[in-house]
Amino acid sequence: MSDLNTLSSKLEPGESERARSRDLQLRAHKAIPGGCHTYAKGDDQYPVNAPAFIARGQGCHVWDVEGREYIEFALGLRSTTLGHCWPSVVAAATDALQLGNNFNRPHELEVQCAEMLLELIPGADMVKFTKDGSSVMTAAVKLARAATGRTRIAMCNDSPFYSYDDWFIGKTAVDTGVPEAIKNLSVGFDYNDLGSLESLFDSYPCDIACVVMEPSRLIEPAEGFLEGVRRVCSQHGAVLIFDETLTGFRVHLNGAQQLYGVTPDLSCFGKAMANGFSLSALAGKRELMELGGLKQTTADRVFLLSTTHGAESVALAAAIETMRIYRDEPVIEHLYDMGRRLRVGFKQAAEAAGVEKYVTIAGRDCNLMYSTTDRDGMPSQALRTLFLQELCGAGVLAPTFYTCYAHQTADIEQTTVALESACKVYRRALDEGVEHFLHGPASQSAYRKRN
Template identity: 50%
Template sequence: MRRSREVNERLHRAIPGGAHTYAKGDDQYPAGMAPVISHGRGAHVWDVDGNRYIEYGSGLRSVVLGHAHPRVVDAVQIQVGRGANFARPSLVEAEAAERFLETVPTAEMVKFAKNGSDATTAAVRLARAYTGRSLVAVCRDQPFFSTDDWFIATTPMRSGVPPQDTLAFPYGDLDALDTLLTENDGRVACLIMEAATALDPPPWYLHGVRALADRHGCLLVFDEMITGFRWAAAGAQGLYGVVPDLSTFGKAMGNGFAVSALAGRREIMERGGLRHEHERVFLLSTTHGAETHSLAAAMAVMDVFAEEDVIGRLHWLGDRLRAGVAEVAHQAGVGDHVVVRGRSSNLVFATLDEGGRPSQEYRTLFLRELVRGGVLGPSFVVSAALSEADIDRTIEVVAGACEVYRLALETGDPLRYTGGRPVKPVFRRFA
């Protein structure tokens, strides 16, 4: 990885953190083993040294169909040749909005943006304006909602962030949520949460959240950045049958192209429009929010989802990977330490130490062996482009990694096998 190491130094000289997303930073990979990507096709990527990898978690879960998917590329090329941005809305804006509302029929209006943070912050602003309240309640068991102050104030990386009117509630506990809303009765503008996390929600939990929001007069916002186009094209709200007041989509919706969406009830969304008598809300006025090529990419993705069983394929691939990893981990004697979790379309892995505790040292060891075997896997989130052979090869590499893992458990010294410093959590107070 000589060239990757050289380019990583260039990245750090020019870019704070050496990447434009903290989760892509080289501190998330073993020392000296953070490849810089040259290009990708399907489920494979190549680094600048010419090494080829089977990739998981593509683009932080955004590339659901695989890199350079032909239908997406064709749609983007057509629109780029017609112009990307104009002084007035383009026809593609109407077409994309209508297509989105057909795909997510629980929403009545939609407005597009470029990233998830803008969409979730717009939802918060809209909820505050609609309810006349200031407090926001976020689900504390879910890792990320926005780069903006209202959320970052809840993380350890609070430097530069003034105090915010943000509360937190645990996932799956209706009594705790009821207590929070009762103690702050009449002050909470919205609840914002992912409807599902690693596992399906407890029975009737989402219905209970919906009822509590209604009882206390606050809006319910579903962050569908991950669940949209992975749980179902219509997101978790379409799968579980619980309709939020507002929802946000992104990531897989553009298959890697920059597009996100704020959607919801007409009477709320229209507060950011021109056809109402209330005080106006400054809602998602972005220069690049409706670039034609990104909207074309989103429509191409929605077409593929309508015509092919993408969700079914994601689950088939995830099921095969989960079973294979569990089998080789058990055979190596580390089945209680290398654990695959989550919905089959959105798998993650846990690396546990001798006492069954999550361990950054053992994660480093595991990631190192994956990269050495040609698997780039910060998670085991699958794309539809993976082949059966890709899954089988991944399981072979995991089997080798589990043998090293067993040796580290036996010696009690995982750092001996990491090649350097351990990987670090994204949200930490000091670099």
């Protein structure tokens, strides 16, 4: 097993490289609100020693513009499930690009990609592609409202993000610009608490169009919970929408809906379906999806999803090859295996440093996230930032611990070494004060009212 000095030896940029990072940050904040195009990638989400800009990636490793190398577990906000620059996916995208990338009429890849997705998601009859998960979630909500004639949305409170659109963002602290009337149309219930969902239907009889939720996140569904949600939706005539943006192509080849044996009316996929290429999908029952089509003649038309780049050839080709690999190779099994090893190493490192009550890891082995708390057991952004700071200093970029097909045992072993060191510093921070060890400001929630 590598020691910490071996890892750190890869992280010694010169002054000119550091100056380049600083210059890029200044230019980015001058030209781009927030300095980047996704809030989760912002400077306020990371410690000061984190890579400011990534220059390239290969497999599960990335290099920043200063030349520092990291074992990565963030993986393009969890979208790169195979690994960066996966050869056959790059080849498929390259071949497609040679034929042109966008046309005025459909390309045959649109049909091939749709058929492959529907082959993998047996509960869905039709699919519509676009570029991001937010758009397909909002399209699902619109479809549910059209089908039911209702306006209200029941959202599971346990999920931190569904969409950048008003129906979700209006329920967060960053609700500026969202009319009160729209905010009031979304109501929340708690995961694994079927009674909290049933009470919403009691409070808003005949007014809830849909139930929006991830089938699972950090905790497993209690026995009968998802089945109960399905039953309640059917009883009240509401549409059940599963957000499988994270679970799709990670927890099970055929999605969490197959893993748990509960079929939604609509489901949303993205992230991993094209190994980092921009593609997301709304899939669902024909009677709902056809409301946005050309064949039905009994109901008003729904303008569902219609985007210039929604079905660009390169992303579709990448998705077809990515899904083929999921289907034909033991990708999912490998994610679980590497995650299982990582969980063991994480727990051993925390226990050895005496911080197992304060630094914890949760989720399925393929889908791990960690939590950081202070001596009183309260969530701490400062301690989270410190933990991430120590991991970054040891060559590990891990705001989460999502494994990919490219991770190997050696990567997990090196990460365990970094975890051992980070947990020791965490212990000292608990005893002596985090301010003595944190090198810059603590990270902040993206959902905050003021900067």
